[in-house]
Amino acid sequence: xxxxMRRIKVDAGEVKxxxxxxxxxxxxxxxxxxxxxxTLQLLLEYAEWRAWDQVVLFxxxxxxxxxxxxxxxxxxxFSERGISVSLQSATNPNIPDALTIRTHRVGSIVLxxxxxxxxxDNIIQMASQKFLFNYYISWLMVTTRRNDSTIxxxxxxxxxxxDSDVVVATSPLPNDTVAxxxxxxxxxxxxxxxxxxxxxxxxxxxxxxxxxxxxxxNLSHATEENRTVSFYLMHTYKLRHSxxxxxxVRYLGFWNPESHTLKLPINVKLRSDFNGLPIVFGVxxxxxxxxxxxxxxxxxxxxxxxxxxxxxxxxxSVNASIELVTHEKLGTLTNKVWSHLLGDVVAGTVDIGxxxxxxxxxxxxxxxxxxxxxxxxxxxxxYHPLETGTMRDIFLQPFDNRLLGCVAATYxxxxxxxATVIYAAxxxxxxxxxxxxxxxxxxxxxxxxxxxxxxxxxPRSPSGKTLLLFSLIFSLVMYNAYAGFITSILxxxxxxxxxxxxxxxxxxxxxxxAADDTYIRNANDSNLRQLYIKAFNxxxxxxxxxxxxxxxxxxxxxxxxxxxxxxxxxxxxxxxxRCVLKxxxxxQTLTVVAxxxxxxxxxxxxxxxxxxRICERGVLDKIQERMLPTMPRCASSAAFNSARLADVxxxxxxxxxxxxxxxxxxxxxxxxxxxxxxxxxxxxRIRKHNLIPHLHxxxxxxxxxxxxxxxxxxxxxxxxAPAGKLRDPAYLAMLQNHARQVQSLxxxxxxDVSPEKPKGPAPHEPRLQVRRRSAGPKxxxxxxxxxxxxxxxxxxxxxxxxxxxxxxxxxx
Numbered sequence: 001x002x003x004x005m006r007r008i009k010v011d012a013g014e015v016k017x018x019x020x021x022x023x024x025x026x027x028x029x030x031x032x033x034x035x036x037x038x039t040l041q042l043l044l045e046y047a048e049w050r051a052w053d054q055v056v057l058f059x060x061x062x063x064x065x066x067x068x069x070x071x072x073x074x075x076x077x078f079s080e081r082g083i084s085v086s087l088q089s090a091t092n093p094n095i096p097d098a099l100t101i102r103t104h105r106v107g108s109i110v111l112x113x114x115x116x117x118x119x120x121d122n123i124i125q126m127a128s129q130k131f132l133f134n135y136y137i138s139w140l141m142v143t144t145r146r147n148d149s150t151i152x153x154x155x156x157x158x159x160x161x162x163d164s165d166v167v168v169a170t171s172p173l174p175n176d177t178v179a180x181x182x183x184x185x186x187x188x189x190x191x192x193x194x195x196x197x198x199x200x201x202x203x204x205x206x207x208x209x210x211x212x213x214x215x216x217x218n219l220s221h222a223t224e225e226n227r228t229v230s231f232y233l234m235h236t237y238k239l240r241h242s243x244x245x246x247x248x249v250r251y252l253g254f255w256n257p258e259s260h261t262l263k264l265p266i267n268v269k270l271r272s273d274f275n276g277l278p279i280v281f282g283v284x285x286x287x288x289x290x291x292x293x294x295x296x297x298x299x300x301x302x303x304x305x306x307x308x309x310x311x312x313x314x315x316x317s318v319n320a321s322i323e324l325v326t327h328e329k330l331g332t333l334t335n336k337v338w339s340h341l342l343g344d345v346v347a348g349t350v351d352i353g354x355x356x357x358x359x360x361x362x363x364x365x366x367x368x369x370x371x372x373x374x375x376x377x378x379x380x381x382x383y384h385p386l387e388t389g390t391m392r393d394i395f396l397q398p399f400d401n402r403l404l405g406c407v408a409a410t411y412x413x414x415x416x417x418x419a420t421v422i423y424a425a426x427x428x429x430x431x432x433x434x435x436x437x438x439x440x441x442x443x444x445x446x447x448x449x450x451x452x453x454x455x456x457x458x459p460r461s462p463s464g465k466t467l468l469l470f471s472l473i474f475s476l477v478m479y480n481a482y483a484g485f486i487t488s489i490l491x492x493x494x495x496x497x498x499x500x501x502x503x504x505x506x507x508x509x510x511x512x513x514a515a516d517d518t519y520i521r522n523a524n525d526s527n528l529r530q531l532y533i534k535a536f537n538x539x540x541x542x543x544x545x546x547x548x549x550x551x552x553x554x555x556x557x558x559x560x561x562x563x564x565x566x567x568x569x570x571x572x573x574x575x576x577x578r579c580v581l582k583x584x585x586x587x588q589t590l591t592v593v594a595x596x597x598x599x600x601x602x603x604x605x606x607x608x609x610x611x612x613r614i615c616e617r618g619v620l621d622k623i624q625e626r627m628l629p630t631m632p633r634c635a636s637s638a639a640f641n642s643a644r645l646a647d648v649x650x651x652x653x654x655x656x657x658x659x660x661x662x663x664x665x666x667x668x669x670x671x672x673x674x675x676x677x678x679x680x681x682x683x684x685r686i687r688k689h690n691l692i693p694h695l696h697x698x699x700x701x702x703x704x705x706x707x708x709x710x711x712x713x714x715x716x717x718x719x720x721a722p723a724g725k726l727r728d729p730a731y732l733a734m735l736q737n738h739a740r741q742v743q744s745l746x747x748x749x750x751x752d753v754s755p756e757k758p759k760g761p762a763p764h765e766p767r768l769q770v771r772r773r774s775a776g777p778k779x780x781x782x783x784x785x786x787x788x789x790x791x792x793x794x795x796x797x798x799x800x801x802x803x804x805x806x807x808x809x810x811x812x
Contacts, residue, residue, distance in 0.1 A: 033066065033113065034201045035113075036144065036198075037194040037197055038186075038190075040074050041194060041257050043055075043109055044074070045260075047109075048083070049260075050107065054085075054107065055083055055109060056085075056088055057074075057086070057088065058090040058109065060111070060114045061087075067087060069200075070197055071087050073196065076191075076193040080191075090115050095132065099137055107137075107138050108139050112142060112143040113142075117154050127139075128160075133161065133164040133166060134600075135163040138165040139164075139165065139167065140167050141166070142169045143171070145170070146171070146173075148218050149215040149216060149217045149218065150168060150218060151218050151221060151234065151236060151249060152215040155247065157244060160237055161238060161241055162237055162238065162268070162271050162606060163237075163268050163603075163604075164602070165235075166236050168218055168234050168236060170231065170232055170234075171230060171231050171232075172219060172224065173230070189257040218232075221234045222251050225254055230255055232253075233252040233255060233262060234249050234251055235249070237271070239274050240602075241600070241602060246275070272318045272606070274318045274320035276319065276320065276321055277320055277321065279311075279318075279322060280324075280351045281311050281323065281325070282325050282327055282341045282344055282352070282353045283307075283308075283327065284304075284329075284330055284341055284353070285304075285327070306623050307354050307356075309626075310620075310623050313610075313619060314610045317613065331343050338367060341353055342367075342596060345368055346598055348601070351603055352597050352603070354595065356564060356593055357595070358592060358594075359373070359596075360591060364596065367599075369601070370595065371595040371597065371604070371611060372611045372612065373593065373594050374594060374623075374624065375564075375592075375593045375624050375627050375628045376591070376593070377591055379516055379519065379561065379562050379586060380560075380561070380583050382552050382561065382566055382581045382583055383552050383582060384552055385582050386497065394486060398481075398485030407450070407478070410450075411446055414446045414449065414450075415442055415443055418446060418467060421459060421464040421467060422437050422442060422464075424461075425464065449472060497582070500531065501527065503584070504530060508556055508557060508558045509557045509558070510535050510540065511538075512535050512542070512548075512560035513545050513548055513559070514544065516561060519589075525588050528588075528589075531560055543559070545565045545569050549566065549569055549581065553581060558584070570631070583631055
């Protein structure tokens with residue numbers, strides 16, 4: 001030994017090599033601890049009994065892969081029953097990917113034999129840290145040691161809640177060898193692959209674990225039967241995560257292959273006994289759902305009283321006590337950390353937040369969860385309606401621009417169709433009655449039809465009759481629809497304010513409450529932004545609820561406030577004025593009030609179930625009525641309102657406009673018809689200044705038998721001139737030029753000749769015969785200028801002579 005020791009001291013490198021070899025020999029010499037086929041059969045039948053579709057098996061996978069010896073036959077047995085299974089390492093497991101929920105519930109099996117339960121990297125400790133002992137994962141922990149105390153030494157300190165599903169199976173048999181020998185009588189009931197696996201290996205079982213002082217073994221929680229059984233099963237959960245004394249263990253029964261007396265674990269819905277343990281509620285003072293404080297006048301005990309009643313009902317239904325922790329502020333998210341009340345909810349210091357807390361914020365859902373909604377409310381505008389005498393237009397209100405455009409297009413189509421029918425009847429059918437009918441009459445008749453006044457047009461053709469029939473049907477439908485619209489408008493009380501834009505248009509002063517300051521400042525709605533800016537500029541921001549409602553009562557003022565605050569104030573403070581104010585709903589401000597809880601809160605499902613229970617019993621409706629009262633019920637106004645002069649003012653506008661247009665057209669028509677008299681007046685004024693000679697027209701009258709012959713004769717134009725200038729040729733030429741000008745200006749026309757007048761000219765007047773430019777068959781009137789009676793004029797040919805005396809004979 002001495003030389004060897006000396007050699008070891010001399011060569012340190014060889015010492016390390018020898019130690020490594022010795023350790024490897026020791027490891028190789030250590031045999032694998034094989035799991036008994038009886039235990040594997042328990043896993044198979046338990047998964048099938050609980051109807052698991054997905055199973056994750058956690059075992060201590062060593063470098064020599066001992067679990068792989070039973071993995072293949074176990075997977076074959078699970079696959080025969082249609083259950084998928086995966087094998088995971090119990091140390092440093094891939095969580096939570098290994099427990100991804102593919103179905104409604106996943107089964108997790110942990111083999112405790114050979115697992116260091118005090119290590120922080122084992123599956124049990126890591127699942128506790130990540131709060132995986134929840135309702136959606138069922139756990140089965142199996143140990144074959146008789147004196148195992150996992151329930152008291154391990155599970156008591158884990159984050160197991162009231163919604164956890166953890167079952168511990170403990171075998172009363174001494175070791176796996178005895179278990180396998182005992183299982184031989186159940187050989188035919190064990191899976192065939194597991195039987196072949198049991199015939200290949202020897203099972204020594206794990207070493208017995210030393211009992212922990214003051215710790216109860218697992219079998220102490222079971223009611224041992226006076227018979228030999230394979231495993232006893234216990235179901236365990238805790239009422240509170242942080243309270244180790246709240247651990248509850250319930251015995252489920254025993255199991256043998258294909259024979260058991262197991263009963264299902266108690267459902268989460270039925271775990272309604274908290275044994276008097278407290279549920280901590282974080283109470284938010286006041287009713288503000290923002291980061292600002294509520295003034296003392298706003299925060300009253302009546303605001304939080306309905307929520308306290310709700311908390312009392314919930315705690316009584318689960319046999320728990322209530323513990324309140326007050327908070328002044330709701331809390332904000334700063335650097336991914338919540339503060340105040342919401343911070344305590346996320347940290348688990350407070351179980352449930354109590355207050356008018358909304359669940360609309362997406363940031364809150366990332367760190368916490370909410371119960372079922374308690375109430376849904378909106379932030380509304382409260383105002384005094386305009387006086388009923390305000391003018392409202394019910395004459396044109398049923399029509400919008402699109403409908404008016406359709407009516408105008410229909411009128412145009414009717415006009416074109418009617419004009420076409422009349423033109424066709426005039427030209428093709430030679431209808432004498434429609435010879436003097438034009439587009440003007442058609443337009444007037446179409447307008448009469450559209451106004452439901454009938455039509456004086458009586459067409460004789462089938463097309464005209466069909467057109468008139470359908471036009472009258474169209475006008476009848478439009479008239480009935482219009483009458484129905486008017487009736488519906490009169491049946492509804494007109495307030496004049498239908499939206500926030502109407503308030504802005506009618507120049508209402510606007511303000512908002514202090515409790516909704518944060519909400520309106522962060523609102524993305526354009527109308528709310530205008531309200532905020534207008535209220536801020538007029539110094540009407542951050543008002544108390546009573547002050548704002550009092551201003552609204554006085555009129556011409558709109559107050560933006562939460563319905564929970566305003567309705568309670570109208571029900572208590574403004575009893576006399578409650579029927580004066582109206583509520584303008586703003587759907588874009590819909591808010592849901594719920595109770596915030598941490599995602600790891602074990603009471604989330606219990607609280608939601610109790611909310612549904614009290615809702616079914618009608619208790620929640622009474623609480624909601626106190627949290628959000630209904631608007632005061634006032635005496636309803638008359639069901640039908642009579643039309644007033646102010647309601648049809650647009651019709652009078654149309655009437656006055658039509659009268660003005662008609663008068664204007666009449667004046668223009670009068671001027672157009674009197675244009676010839678105006679010309680005569682101009683000529684008369686020129687004649688007064690001796691610019692043209694006096695012209696006298698004489699008409700030769702004939703009897704009725706010679707009217708046609710006399711109509712072709714020229715009209716005699718007599719010119720009366722001074723006697724001293726008749727011999728002057730220049731003066732005669734000037735008279736002839738003036739005569740031609742007057743003839744072209746006046747436009748001589750045919751007239752009837754009176755029989756009393758003499759045929760020839762006066763003996764003492766010179767006669768100037770003027771030939772008409774045309775002698776057509778048409779008749780024209782020029783009496784409007786000359787003022788003479790309408791008679792036919794006789795025209796005669798002027799003899800070709802150059803003698804002035806023959807052209808202008810004068811008589812002294």
